[in-house]
Amino acid sequence: MDGILLLHKPAGITSRQCVSKVQRLLQTKKAGHTGTLDPGVTGVLTICLGKATKVVEYLTESDKAYQAVIALGTSTTTEDAEGEIVEKVELTKSQVNEMNIMSTLERFKGSMTQIPPLYSAVKVKGKRLYEYARQGIEVERPKRNIVIKDIELVEPLYDKDGQWMFTIDVTCSKGTYIRTLATDIGRALGVPAHMHSLIRTRSGPFLLQDCVTFATIEKGDYELTPLTKALEAWPVFVPSANLAEKIRNGAVLSKDLLPSFQERLIVEAESQEWIAIYRHHSEKEGMVKPEKIIVL
Structure with a gap:
């Protein structure tokens, strides 16, 4: 299968x-x-x-896309609704308004550094961060570079079960923790916050x-x-029979033998029985090499 x-x-x-x-x-x-x-x-x-x-x-x-509900006024140990409350303050709608939220969200677009949550599966010295957290051991969490491609307010402030919440759509690079983004947004608004719920709406x-x-x-x-649906963003090339035989055998080629491409090129047999994924050679200038050959 x-x-x-x-x-x-x-x-x-x-x-x-x-x-x-x-x-x-x-x-x-x-x-x-x-x-x-x-x-x-x-x-x-x-x-x-x-x-x-x-x-x-x-x-x-x-890239991935998510719809997240952010709750204001409360922060938690896990940065989501599953954790224990760390800080809680009483809020009124006049303290945080829709225009303030929208302008704050704009500040989060682009490249940034993010520190993963204490309760996460990121490894430090061979152990998951959540293992250290459960043992009460403090370790330095590795920073990671992420990109927020787009972030948009889709449902403004509303009161649910005594908490002020709002809903956002986020498109981001791999490795982005949305619950950390939620707490960072709250911090930028000057209030404790956590991610109340999350749904991934797109993956690639x-x-x-x-x-x-x-x-x-x-x-x-x-x-x-x-x-092949996973690879459709990359250009596709169907070579001649002679060139196809070399490619199937994993040949390193001059880039002039293949169409110009930026990141990767999909080479597909005319019979569609196999595909090869080519990329630029990291050591031989002007050459390309197969990264993967998949027999279908």
């Missing part, structure tokens, strides 16, 4: 558990997801099966509306997306 399953991940289960359940339902051994979602988070979980696992690394690198080229649930999978009502 080869292809990409677009799962609408439910809350209350880890991403790894989702993959294991898909493996059992579809009776397939080789599977992997392209970006972890916390247990409480729902939305697009892209699961590659069989030969499609060869493109996991490319989908992992792709794949959208939430194209996802299936476990219930529909169990009924057999699903389709696998071809692995």
